[in-house]
Amino acid sequence: MSEITLHESKQPALLPPKEEAIRHDNYKFAMWLYLASEVVLFAVLIGGFVLWRIQFPDMVKQLHDTLGVVLVSANTFLLLTSSWTMVMGLREIMRDNVPGLLRWFGITAILGVVFMVLQYVEYRELAHLGITLDFAGSASEYAGLGVRFYSATFFHGVHVFVGVIWCLLVMQRARRGAFSSKRYTGVEVFGLYWHFVDVVWIIIFTLFYLV
Numbered sequence: 001m002s003e004i005t006l007h008e009s010k011q012p013a014l015l016p017p018k019e020e021a022i023r024h025d026n027y028k029f030a031m032w033l034y035l036a037s038e039v040v041l042f043a044v045l046i047g048g049f050v051l052w053r054i055q056f057p058d059m060v061k062q063l064h065d066t067l068g069v070v071l072v073s074a075n076t077f078l079l080l081t082s083s084w085t086m087v088m089g090l091r092e093i094m095r096d097n098v099p100g101l102l103r104w105f106g107i108t109a110i111l112g113v114v115f116m117v118l119q120y121v122e123y124r125e126l127a128h129l130g131i132t133l134d135f136a137g138s139a140s141e142y143a144g145l146g147v148r149f150y151s152a153t154f155f156h157g158v159h160v161f162v163g164v165i166w167c168l169l170v171m172q173r174a175r176r177g178a179f180s181s182k183r184y185t186g187v188e189v190f191g192l193y194w195h196f197v198d199v200v201w202i203i204i205f206t207l208f209y210l211v
Contacts, residue, residue, distance in 0.1 A: 024185045031189045035196050038159075042200050045152040050207060052148050069209050075118045076205050079160075082111035083198045086167075090191050096181045098174050105171050108194070112164040119157050123150075152204055159197050166190050 085107045092100030126132075126149075133146045170190050173179065179187055 024188075027185050027189050028192065031192050035192065038196065038200075042152070042155070042203075045155060046203060046207060049148045049152055052145075071118060071122055072205065072209050075115055075122075076201065078111050078118075079115050079198055079201055082108045082115070083195055085111065086191050086194050090184070090187050093174070093179050093184045093187050094181050098177070098179070101174050101179070101187070102171055105167055105174075109164050109167045109171070112160050112167065116157060116160055116164075119153070149208065153208070156197070156200055156204060159200070163190075163194050163197050166193065 085104045089101045089104030089108065092098075092104060131146050131149065133150055167190065170179075170187055173186065
């Protein structure tokens with residue numbers, strides 16, 4: 001059996017165009033419903049921080065004066081770049097270019113990993129400043145900030161981690177011939193998730209670090 005035959009045998013059978021379109025729309029709708037539930041969770045976490053900073057504006061000002069935003073700004077740029085590389089990967093599979101998808105999604109996964117590493121570096125620096133989760137009865141000038149800060153940023157970091165794993169799984173399926181210009185629902189659904197993660201980070205970056 002030839003190599004081409006082996007490759008084609010791994011490809012899932014295509015549904016008729018109408019049924020494939022319905023399947024595509026159903027998966028996207030399900031993802032939108034999931035993301036709507038995620039919006040509620042992040043709104044609670046981010047809203048809690050915003051309410052706290054309204055009550056203690058001087059403490060937030062001290063935090064901004066203490067922390068540099070260079071590292072976080074660079075991290076934000078990397079995450080936004082990963083959204084662009086993801087879009088490029090989707091474009092390639094819509095052109096039946098599987099190697100192109102693998103190349104761009106590989107970059108997306110790497111950027112996601114770098115984002116998490118830099119976030120760890122940031123957390124380590126924050127711990128040196130005394131901004132930790134243990135604030136019960138603490139006399140720290142940042143008392144009360146740790147839980148509100150980490151709950152939102154770490155929860156977002158978990159989503160980045162899940163996104164990186166998902167990206168690698170999409171790449172694995174792509175190598176097996178699961179996607180083509182006529183069947184790329186799995187790629188687009190992942191793209192919706194990754195864009196959501198980036199949009200949430202823009203909100204967190206703006207409210208937690210800039211405003």
